[in-house]
Amino acid sequence: MCDAVVQEKAISVQNEFGLHARPAAQIAQEAQKFSSVIHIGMQGREIDAKSILDILSLAAPRGTDLFLKAEGCDAYEAVQRIARLFEERFGEGR
Amino acid sequence: MAKHVLTGIPVSSGVAIGKAFFLNKNRLSQAPRQTIDEGLVRQEQQRLGQAFTLASQELERIRGNVPKELQEHGALIDSYLMILRDKKLGDSAGEYIKRLRINAEWALEKAVADVEQMFNAIDDEYIRARMQDVRLVTQRVMDQFAGQENGAMPVGHRVILMAHDLTAADTIELEVDKIMAFATAMGGKTSHAGILARSLQIPAIVGVEELEQSITDNSIVILDGFNGRILIQPTEDELNKYTGLQYRFEDYQRSLTRVCHLPGETRDGYRVDVFANIELFEEVTSVLDNGGEGIGLYRTEYNYMNRSTFPTEDELTEIYTDLATIVAPNKVVIRTLDLGADKLSSFGALEEANPAMGLRAVRFCMAHKDIFRTQLRAILRAGTQGHVSIMFPMISGLQELKEIKAFYFQIKEELRKEGTAYNPDIPLGIMIEVPAAVLVADSLAREVDFFSIGTNDLIQYCLGIDRTNKHVDYLYQPLHPAIVTSIKSVIDSAHRAGIEVSVCGEMAADPFCIPILMGMQVDSISLTPQAIPGIKRIIRQVPMEDCKVLLKEVLESESVAGNNVLVKEMIFRRFPDELMFYTSLLDGD
Numbered sequence: 170m171c172d173a174v175v176q177e178k179a180i181s182v183q184n185e186f187g188l189h190a191r192p193a194a195q196i197a198q199e200a201q202k203f204s205s206v207i208h209i210g211m212q213g214r215e216i217d218a219k220s221i222l223d224i225l226s227l228a229a230p231r232g233t234d235l236f237l238k239a240e241g242c243d244a245y246e247a248v249q250r251i252a253r254l255f256e257e258r259f260g261e262g263r
Numbered sequence: 264m265a266k267h268v269l270t271g272i273p274v275s276s277g278v279a280i281g282k283a284f285f286l287n288k289n290r291l292s293q294a295p296r297q298t299i300d301e302g303l304v305r306q307e308q309q310r311l312g313q314a315f316t317l318a319s320q321e322l323e324r325i326r327g328n329v330p331k332e333l334q335e336h337g338a339l340i341d342s343y344l345m346i347l348r349d350k351k352l353g354d355s356a357g358e359y360i361k362r363l364r365i366n367a368e369w370a371l372e373k374a375v376a377d378v379e380q381m382f383n384a385i386d387d388e389y390i391r392a393r394m395q396d397v398r399l400v401t402q403r404v405m406d407q408f409a410g411q412e413n414g415a416m417p418v419g420h421r422v423i424l425m426a427h428d429l430t431a432a433d434t435i436e437l438e439v440d441k442i443m444a445f446a447t448a449m450g451g452k453t454s455h456a457g458i459l460a461r462s463l464q465i466p467a468i469v470g471v472e473e474l475e476q477s478i479t480d481n482s483i484v485i486l487d488g489f490n491g492r493i494l495i496q497p498t499e500d501e502l503n504k505y506t507g508l509q510y511r512f513e514d515y516q517r518s519l520t521r522v523c524h525l526p527g528e529t530r531d532g533y534r535v536d537v538f539a540n541i542e543l544f545e546e547v548t549s550v551l552d553n554g555g556e557g558i559g560l561y562r563t564e565y566n567y568m569n570r571s572t573f574p575t576e577d578e579l580t581e582i583y584t585d586l587a588t589i590v591a592p593n594k595v596v597i598r599t600l601d602l603g604a605d606k607l608s609s610f611g612a613l614e615e616a617n618p619a620m621g622l623r624a625v626r627f628c629m630a631h632k633d634i635f636r637t638q639l640r641a642i643l644r645a646g647t648q649g650h651v652s653i654m655f656p657m658i659s660g661l662q663e664l665k666e667i668k669a670f671y672f673q674i675k676e677e678l679r680k681e682g683t684a685y686n687p688d689i690p691l692g693i694m695i696e697v698p699a700a701v702l703v704a705d706s707l708a709r710e711v712d713f714f715s716i717g718t719n720d721l722i723q724y725c726l727g728i729d730r731t732n733k734h735v736d737y738l739y740q741p742l743h744p745a746i747v748t749s750i751k752s753v754i755d756s757a758h759r760a761g762i763e764v765s766v767c768g769e770m771a772a773d774p775f776c777i778p779i780l781m782g783m784q785v786d787s788i789s790l791t792p793q794a795i796p797g798i799k800r801i802i803r804q805v806p807m808e809d810c811k812v813l814l815k816e817v818l819e820s821e822s823v824a825g826n827n828v829l830v831k832e833m834i835f836r837r838f839p840d841e842l843m844f845y846t847s848l849l850d851g852d
Contacts, residue, residue, distance in 0.1 A: 221349055
């Protein structure tokens with residue numbers, strides 16, 4: 170057993186085409202590796218970061234501000250890893 | 264006549280004659296819907312889970328077989344797998360089975376409908392189109408319920424493939440060397456099927472109505488990828504005609520490959536430089552593959568759209584420098600921002616009744632000098648690499664041009680004082696696309712190093728028609744005497760002032776308009792990369808003398824219809840292949 174923590178972080182979409190199919194797949198894939206409950210918030214809406222369909226439904230273009238929120242034993246690491254995907258622009262180059 | 268003729272949207276040129284083969288024709292179109300007893304809920308949920316597992320294993324197997332050169336497809340299949348494993352589908356369908364006591368098929372349909380509702384609320388067309396992926400993935404699960412394998416290809420002979428739709432996952436299972444052509448019932452001009460066909464260089468038609476009802480396996484069909492027609496059980500005469508067409512097209516394509524890397528020069532030694540129009544950096548590959556001799560028009564709007572902030576000077580400098588470097592030693596003409604406030608989401612839309620004639624292009628830039636300054640500084644800095652030129656769009660008069668130049672010189676001075684590296688000798692040009700600029704071209708020509716005639720806007724403004732307006736698009740006439748005279752007078756003005764002139768609108772990519780532009784002695788043309796080989800073929804085969812004669816006749820004629828006939832006669836005499844394999848701007852009248 171461990172102590173559940175809540176971790177939050179503000180992020181922005183920086184890759185050229187926004188959260189289209191491939192970035193969405195990468196986020197969901199990464200999120201599924203963690204036991205924490207992970208949400209992505211955008212304009213008052215919160216969706217499940219483990220669901221590619223939920224992420225796609227955000228339709229977030231480049232420049233959108235989002236926040237990540239995870240709750241569980243591995244919340245800290247989960248937020249770090251997912252935030253890094255955004256920072257690296259999902260490996261899209263510019 | 265053939266027994267039956269179907270029509271659809273042609274997406275890849277060519278002709279194929281052969282036997283039809285249907286992919287997955289026996290798929291159930293409607294899943295059975297039943298309510299179930301409470302005692303069967305568990306069992307039904309297990310059946311659902313098993314179908315998901317099998318569908319998932321099947322996709323993983325396909326994923327494992329993706330050859331290296333198709334890794335793009337591989338990534339797509341990864342996202343299919345993600346969708347398949349999404350809670351929104353499987354878990355939600357499982358819930359429906361329990362709550363509504365319905366069978367697995369029906370429950371899955373309901374889960375998909377929920378997702379669809381969520382997607383329908385989305386503004387973004389690209390993301391809405393992902394709903395297609397969700398349906399596809401679900402179809403694979405549905406196939407498992409029905410105990411069906413996805414259709415394997417027949418062995419032994421090549422076929423003309425027919426399918427309801429072709430997706431990235433389907434195409435990977437196909438043995439492409441056995442497919443001569445294909446047709447799908449679904450899809451539009453930009454669907455995946457078309458992209459696939461063009462990359463395989465086989466003819467294809469999409470959006471064919473009644474495809475599934477009309478064609479059976481092994482029936483003989485002719486697929487005409489030029490006109491989007493499928494002839495079922497063709498006659499002897501039709502077979503002969505299309506076999507001939509097939510050979511001719513193959514010859515034609517071979518001649519294009521031979522010609523595209525040769526210079527654009529007529530048989531009697533007249534040279535037309537052939538450049539490419541691009542919008543994205545990635546298009547450079549296509550320019551080089553198709554024999555483009557440089558970039559005659561780089562549209563810079565893309566970096567400003569679909570984002571909430573303006574690009575920074577460093578960001579633009581990097582993009583322009585990369586482009587200049589990769590295209591060197593050939594040149595890149597960078598057109599400054601040609602947008603109106605209406606297109607800039609980040610700008611807070613300006614209410615304009617008629618944006619095409621509103622605060623756009625250089626007018627917008629001069630009203631928002633901070634934005635203009637950033638772009639000009641970036642171009643000047645990038646100009647230290649390769650061969651960069653600057654082009655200003657929408658110029659309508661001398662005063663305006665002088666003000667823009669004054670601003671440009673001021674920015675050069677800023678860079679010089681700061682000690683920032685820049686190229687002080689970048690050639691300056693302007694787009695001639697407003698009729699007023701045509702009339703004062705002589706005085707404009709003394710101020711710049713080159714002209715580029717944007718025929719799309721020039722035709723639109725000169726004839727007073729909005730070409731996106733269906734009610735008046737019949738008046739979009741490139742060979743209207745007013746247009747021909749305007750273009751000729753701009754070219755003459757440029758040459759009198761000793762500067763070069765290019766044509767960069769769609770006319771430059773139209774095989775039927777090219778001989779006339781050549782007759783006017785245009786120095787270069789710039790067009791979409793894919794059209795370059797076909798246009799070079801014409802330039803290399805037509806003598807300048809013929810172009811001059813044609814131009815003289817066209818200038819003397821007073822009617823558009825008369826001009827169109829003159830041009831078509833010339834093309835028919837010299838280039839019967841082009842008449843067959845192209846649709847021209849002149850068509851439709």
